[in-house]
Amino acid sequence: MANADRQLAEQLRRARRDVHAAVLEGFHPLKHALRFGAGVSQVVTTSRERLFELAAQLAPDIVAALDALPVRVVAEEIFTLLEPPRRGEQIVALAARPHADVKRLLDDTGAAPIVLLDAPTHLPNVGAVIRTAAAAGAAGVLTTGVHDPWHPAALRGAAGLHFATTVARVPALPDTDRPLIALHPAGEPIDRAAPWPPRAILAFGSERRGLGQPLLDRAHRRVCIPMRAGVSSLSLATAVAVALYHHRDG
Numbered sequence: 001m002a003n004a005d006r007q008l009a010e011q012l013r014r015a016r017r018d019v020h021a022a023v024l025e026g027f028h029p030l031k032h033a034l035r036f037g038a039g040v041s042q043v044v045t046t047s048r049e050r051l052f053e054l055a056a057q058l059a060p061d062i063v064a065a066l067d068a069l070p071v072r073v074v075a076e077e078i079f080t081l082l083e084p085p086r087r088g089e090q091i092v093a094l095a096a097r098p099h100a101d102v103k104r105l106l107d108d109t110g111a112a113p114i115v116l117l118d119a120p121t122h123l124p125n126v127g128a129v130i131r132t133a134a135a136a137g138a139a140g141v142l143t144t145g146v147h148d149p150w151h152p153a154a155l156r157g158a159a160g161l162h163f164a165t166t167v168a169r170v171p172a173l174p175d176t177d178r179p180l181i182a183l184h185p186a187g188e189p190i191d192r193a194a195p196w197p198p199r200a201i202l203a204f205g206s207e208r209r210g211l212g213q214p215l216l217d218r219a220h221r222r223v224c225i226p227m228r229a230g231v232s233s234l235s236l237a238t239a240v241a242v243a244l245y246h247h248r249d250g
């Protein structure tokens, strides 16, 4: 391995553990990062031609931004050392995480809801939720628990849509005047006619355990998405999608 490749591998290894960095694996996370104004510092690929072909086909709007970036081309056997092994487009990029101001997010007077994930366990699920939240125009996604919602696996699951909303991990939900609604299979059925109150925080539990008691106790309402008998729950990202699109304007 040449010295420059070794340095690159080390740079990526460090970035994966750096809370200020985002490692974008694959084309779609890079596409959304550029589209939503991320500070991308470097792109690494095995084929510049293939990278620009993909951009021209799938996202012509980002071609100019991509062209302005340093694109490093490495041999396939080097690339496999830079990324966890998986099938993909052999593209990895580095970006800076935007600063997430949680107090400002919570104090914002706009009506858009915030999604709160209580100790989620599966990073691709976190990504799928962030993707839905960005699409539905949620103000942000907050997570509690040990997992970093900016982990490369979550960025992959979200197709990089972290850059289209606010995403942050918090030790616990801070004090806030926002109405807190717990999505819980044993809650009152969601009222199809009534929108969420403005500025709602919609709280969802973890995949296995559901919502923790402290959040259930704190919630102003517990609401369920009705299911046929025998079905115990929806998947986390599906529940978030139903809730966010429950009464969305436009």
Ligand SMILES: C[S@@+](CC[C@H](N)C(=O)[O-])C[C@H]1O[C@@H](n2cnc3c(N)ncnc32)[C@H](O)[C@@H]1O
Pocket (backbone or CB within 6 Å): 182, 183, 184, 185, 186, 203, 204, 205, 206, 207, 208, 209, 210, 211, 223, 224, 225, 226, 227, 232, 233, 234, 235, 236, 239
């Ligand atoms: C996979 S479920 C967890 C199931 C868990 N065994 C439980 O009993 O809550 C993940 C989260 O999605 C939400 N969820 C799933 N299905 C739901 C439903 N039918 N109504 C309301 N929330 C639901 C809840 O917030 C739940 O904690």
